[in-house]
Amino acid sequence: MSAHATPVILPGATLGVLGGGQLGRMFAHAAQAMGYFTAVLDPDATSPAGRISHQHIRSGYSDAQGLAELARVCAAVTTEFENVPAASLNQLAQTLPVAPAGSAVAIAQDRAAEKAHFVRCGVPVAPHAVIETPEQLAAVPADLLPGILKTARMGYDGKGQVRVKTLEELAQAWDDLGRVACVLEKMLPLAHECSVIVARGRNGQIVHLPVQRNLHRDGILAVTEVYEGNLPLAQAQQALAAAKSVAEGLQYVGVLCVEFFVLQDGSLVVNEIAPRPHNSGHYSQNGCDVSQFELQVRCMTGLPLVQPRLHSASIMLNLLGDLWFAHGDTAQTPAWDQVLALPGCHLHLYGKAQAQRGRKMGHLNITATTAEAARATALQAAAIVGIEAF
Structure with a gap:
C-alpha cells in the first residue's frame, strides 16, 4: 500500500501485533490507553500480550489462516520481535499498513545484510568478515582475531556467539555452529x-x-x-x-x-x-x-x-x-x-x-x-x- 495514500487511523480502530511477548503487551497497553482495540497473533495460549489483548489469534506466524484473520480485523499491523517471518509482513502489507516493512525486518534478521547496510549508510562498524563457505573461512585475515563469531541469523541476547582467539579456534567454532552463515567481528577495546x-x-x-x-x-x-x-x-x-x-x-x-x-x-x-x-x-x-x-x-x-x-x-x-x-x-x-x-x-x-x-x-x-x-x-x-x- 502507498504510505502517503494511507489515511490516518484514529482511535477506535483495531491495531494488530505479530508476537505475544512483553513488547507486544506493552504496545497493547499503550494502544489501549489511546483508545485503540488490539489483536495479537501468537501461538502461545498464555502469551503476555495475548492475555491482555481484545483479541488473541492463536496461530503460527506463517499460518495463512491466522494472517488472513489478523488482516480482516485490523486497520494496521506491527511486530514485537525481529524473528517473525518477513514474508508474513509482506503478505499483510498487500491489504493494510504494516510498520516496519518486511524488507527492513529481513535486514535486521541477517547480520551479514545488516553489516552491509551499515556500510552503505556510511556509519562505522567493527572490522568483520562474512563466513558462509570453507573458502571464506580460509581467507579470514589473522588481524580479525581475537574476535567473536556470530551466527548471521536467529541470534539474540548473546546466543549463537563464540569468542575465538586463533584461526584453529575459529574453524572449530564454525563447525560447532553447524557451518551456518556467520559473521566474524574483531574484538575491540x-x-x-x-x-x-x-x-x-x-x-x-x-x-x-x-x-x-x-x-x-x-x-x-x-x-x-x-x-x-x-x-x-x-x-x-x-x-x-x-x-x-x-x-x-x-x-x-x-x-x-x-x-x-x-x-x-x-x-x-x-x-x-x-x-x-x-x-x-x-x-x-x-x-x-x-x-x-x-x-x-x-x-x-x-x-x-x-x-x-x-x-x-x-x-x-x-x-x-x-x-x-x-x-x-x-x-x-x-x-x-x-x-x-x-x-x-x-x-x-x-x-x-x-x-x-x-x-x-x-x-x-x-x-x-x-x-x-x-x-x-x-x-x-x-x-x-x-x-x-x-
Whole structure:
C-alpha cells in the first residue's frame, strides 16, 4: 500500500501485533490507553500480550489462516520481535499498513545484510568478515582475531556467539555452529555500550529518545541510564546522527533501536539494530512524556510524531527470573513492597506464567530529579532484590 495514500487511523480502530511477548503487551497497553482495540497473533495460549489483548489469534506466524484473520480485523499491523517471518509482513502489507516493512525486518534478521547496510549508510562498524563457505573461512585475515563469531541469523541476547582467539579456534567454532552463515567481528577495546531509539513516520519525519547508556551482563541488557551528561555531547550527537542515517537508509517506518559499542578512544561503532521497541527504551514509560510504545502506535497509525522530552533522570533495571531463585531452587516473589517504598520506583512485570533463570520477567524504572538521586535509589532497589551493584 502507498504510505502517503494511507489515511490516518484514529482511535477506535483495531491495531494488530505479530508476537505475544512483553513488547507486544506493552504496545497493547499503550494502544489501549489511546483508545485503540488490539489483536495479537501468537501461538502461545498464555502469551503476555495475548492475555491482555481484545483479541488473541492463536496461530503460527506463517499460518495463512491466522494472517488472513489478523488482516480482516485490523486497520494496521506491527511486530514485537525481529524473528517473525518477513514474508508474513509482506503478505499483510498487500491489504493494510504494516510498520516496519518486511524488507527492513529481513535486514535486521541477517547480520551479514545488516553489516552491509551499515556500510552503505556510511556509519562505522567493527572490522568483520562474512563466513558462509570453507573458502571464506580460509581467507579470514589473522588481524580479525581475537574476535567473536556470530551466527548471521536467529541470534539474540548473546546466543549463537563464540569468542575465538586463533584461526584453529575459529574453524572449530564454525563447525560447532553447524557451518551456518556467520559473521566474524574483531574484538575491540570497549569502554561501554549505548543505544538510540528513533521513530520514523510515513512522511519521513524522525523523532528520537535521548541516547541511552547501557550495561550488559552475560549478553543480556542489565542496566540503562538516561540523564543529561550520561555520554559526552559529541558522542551522543554522533550516535544520534548514525541512527538517523540507518533509519533513512531503510526508508524505515516505525520504532527502531540502533545499538553501539563505545570504544576506549571515545569512538563509536554500530553493533546491530532491532526493528521494534527495545529493552533499553523501557525507561521512557516513566522518564519521558512520550514512551517508545506510544511512538510505535503513532508510527503505524500515521498520527503526528512529537519529539519526546526527558522530564526525569532515569535508570532501568532488567528483572530476570534468577531474582525469584535468590534463596534456593523454589521460586519466591521478590520483596516488591520494599522496592516500592523507595521514591520514584516504577515496577513493570510482564505477566509470565512462571519465573525461569535467564528469562525476562519485568523491569524496574527509577526516576528522580538528579542523576545522583536516581542512581542512589536504583542501587538500593538492586540490593533489595539481589541485583549486582553497578
